[in-house]
Amino acid sequence: MRVPYHPAVSAPCAPSPASTPAPSGIDDASSITGIRADLLIPGRGEPVKQGAVVIRDARIAWAGAYRNLPPEYHHSVTFTHVPVVMPGMWDLHTHFGGLGRDVRFFDDPKALLPGAGVLAGAITVEDLRRTLEAGFTSIRELSGYAGYLAPGVEGGYIAGPNIYSSIAILSVTGGHGDIHDCLLDSVVQSGHTGGPFYLCDGVDECIKAVRVMVRRGAKCIKVCSSGGVLSLNDDPEDRQFSDEELKAIVDEAGRTGRRVAAHAIGKAGILAALRAGITSIEHGCYLDEEVAKIMKEKGAILIATRHIQESLLENHEGFPEKVKEKIEKIVPLTRANYDLAVKLGVRIALGTDMWNSDPAHPIAHGRNGMELRYAHKAGMKPLDIIEACTATSPEVLGKLAPLSGQLKEGYDADLIAVASNPLDDIEVLTKPENVTHVWRAGKLYKSPSTH
Numbered sequence: 001m002r003v004p005y006h007p008a009v010s011a012p013c014a015p016s017p018a019s020t021p022a023p024s025g026i027d028d029a030s031s032i033t034g035i036r037a038d039l040l041i042p043g044r045g046e047p048v049k050q051g052a053v054v055i056r057d058a059r060i061a062w063a064g065a066y067r068n069l070p071p072e073y074h075h076s077v078t079f080t081h082v083p084v085v086m087p088g089m090w091d092l093h094t095h096f097g098g099l100g101r102d103v104r105f106f107d108d109p110k111a112l113l114p115g116a117g118v119l120a121g122a123i124t125v126e127d128l129r130r131t132l133e134a135g136f137t138s139i140r141e142l143s144g145y146a147g148y149l150a151p152g153v154e155g156g157y158i159a160g161p162n163i164y165s166s167i168a169i170l171s172v173t174g175g176h177g178d179i180h181d182c183l184l185d186s187v188v189q190s191g192h193t194g195g196p197f198y199l200c201d202g203v204d205e206c207i208k209a210v211r212v213m214v215r216r217g218a219k220c221i222k223v224c225s226s227g228g229v230l231s232l233n234d235d236p237e238d239r240q241f242s243d244e245e246l247k248a249i250v251d252e253a254g255r256t257g258r259r260v261a262a263h264a265i266g267k268a269g270i271l272a273a274l275r276a277g278i279t280s281i282e283h284g285c286y287l288d289e290e291v292a293k294i295m296k297e298k299g300a301i302l303i304a305t306r307h308i309q310e311s312l313l314e315n316h317e318g319f320p321e322k323v324k325e326k327i328e329k330i331v332p333l334t335r336a337n338y339d340l341a342v343k344l345g346v347r348i349a350l351g352t353d354m355w356n357s358d359p360a361h362p363i364a365h366g367r368n369g370m371e372l373r374y375a376h377k378a379g380m381k382p383l384d385i386i387e388a389c390t391a392t393s394p395e396v397l398g399k400l401a402p403l404s405g406q407l408k409e410g411y412d413a414d415l416i417a418v419a420s421n422p423l424d425d426i427e428v429l430t431k432p433e434n435v436t437h438v439w440r441a442g443k444l445y446k447s448p449s450t451h
C-alpha cells in the first residue's frame with residue numbers, strides 16, 4: 001500500500017510579478033504550497049490563463065490570475081508549475097464491496113457471511129487509492145464498505161478520496177436491494193449487522209432504517225424507488241416503496257440534514273421519488289419530457305451512470321438470460337434519454353456506479369473518468385462537464401455539503417493537475433495517467449516523481 005506523503009518536490013517558477021515586502025501575517029506553523037498553471041479551470045465560471053492557487057494547510061488560501069497574486073505570497077511560496085489545474089473530481093455513484101475478487105457484492109451468498117465485510121474493506125483500500133490517483137478526490141458511495149473506512153482516510157491511514165457514504169441501500173423486501181436467491185433471513189440479518197443491503201417495509205421500518213444509517217455514519221441516504229437491472233426477480237419498470245414510505249424516508253433524512261438519492265429507472269419510480277422530494281435521480285433511464293420538466297421545477301439532479309451501462313452491454317455474457325434482456329432494453333433507452341435531459345437543461349452531475357475491484361475490468365475503480373466521455377457524447381460541453389463533476393457535485397449533499405469542487409478561497413484544497421487541456425479534448429480526463437498531480441486536503445498524493 002502506498003501511504004500519503006507531504007509535498008516535497010516543487011519547481012520554482014519565474015520571479016514574482018513585483019518585488020514586495022516580505023510576507024506578513026503568514027503563520028510559520030502552517031504549510032503553504034503554491035501551484036502555477038498555464039490554465040486554471042475554477043470548477044464554476046470561466047477558465048483563467050496563467051493562473052495560480054495557494055494552499056494553506058487543508059484549504060485554498062487564494063486562487064486567480066497569477067498577475068493578481070497578493071503580495072504576501074510573492075516571496076513566501078514556492079510554486080509548482082503545471083499545464084492545467086482544476087478542482088479534484090467527484091464520482092457521485094460508487095460501491096466499494098470487493099466485487100470481482102474473493103467476495104461478491106451482489107447475488108452471492110458469500111457476501112452475507114461473517115467476515116465478508118472485513119475482506120471487502122481490505123480490498124477497498126487499494127480501490128480507494130486508485131480512485132484518488134485517477135483525479136477523484138471525493139466520492140459518494142451509495143452502499144458499500146467504503147463508508148466504514150472514511151475515518152481511516154480522514155486520519156491519514158489510507159490514501160483515498162473524501163468519502164460521503166449512504167452505508168447501505170434501503171430496499172423493500174423483494175426489491176432491487178434484496179438478494180433474491182438467498183434465504184430472506186440471512187439478507188435481513190446481514191443488513192442488521194452492517195451489510196450493504198437493508199430491507200425495510202412500512203413507514204415505521206423506513207424511519208428506523210434512516211436512523212440506523214445515520215447511527216452508522218451515513219452522510220446521505222440511498223433508496224430504491226424502482227426495480228433494477230441486475231436484481232433477478234424485479235422489473236426496472238416496477239415501483240418500489242409507497243409514496244408514504246418514500247416521504248417518511250426523505251423527511252427523516254431531512255431531520256439530520258441528509259439528502260436522499262433514489263435508484264430510479266422506470267418512469268413511475270422516478271416520479272414517485274420526485275414527489276417525495278428526493279435530491280438525486282440515479283440512472284433515470286425512462287426520463288422523458290414530463291420527467292425533465294418536473295426535475296427542473298424541483299431542482300433535482302440527474303446522475304445517469306452511463307459508463308456502467310455501456311460496459312454491461314458490451315460484457316453481459318456471464319449474466320442470466322433475464323438480466324441480459326433487461327440490459328439490452330435499458331441501455332439504448334438511457335442513451336437517448338440522457339441526450340434529451342442535456343437538451344432540456346436538466347441539472348446533471350456525474351456518477352459511474354463503479355463496483356469492480358479487478359483493475360482489468362471495464363468498471364474497475366480508477367476508471368471513473370470514463371463517465372465524462374458519455375456526458376460529452378450526450379451533448380455537454382467540456383466546461384459544463386467539468387462543472388458537473390466538480391462544483392455541482394457537493395450540492396447533492398445539501399446541508400452536509402463541504403466547501404469543495406471549486407478553486408476558491410476557503411474551499412477544500414482538493415485539486416488536480418492535468419497534462420493537457422481537457423477543454424480541448426475531454427478524453428484527457430478519462431485516462432488516470434494524464435492526471436499528473438493530486439492534492440487532497442492540501443496534501444500531495446500523486447506527482448510525476450512518485451509514478
Ligand SMILES: [Zn+2]
Nearest residue numbers: 093095142353
Ligand atoms: Zn449503484
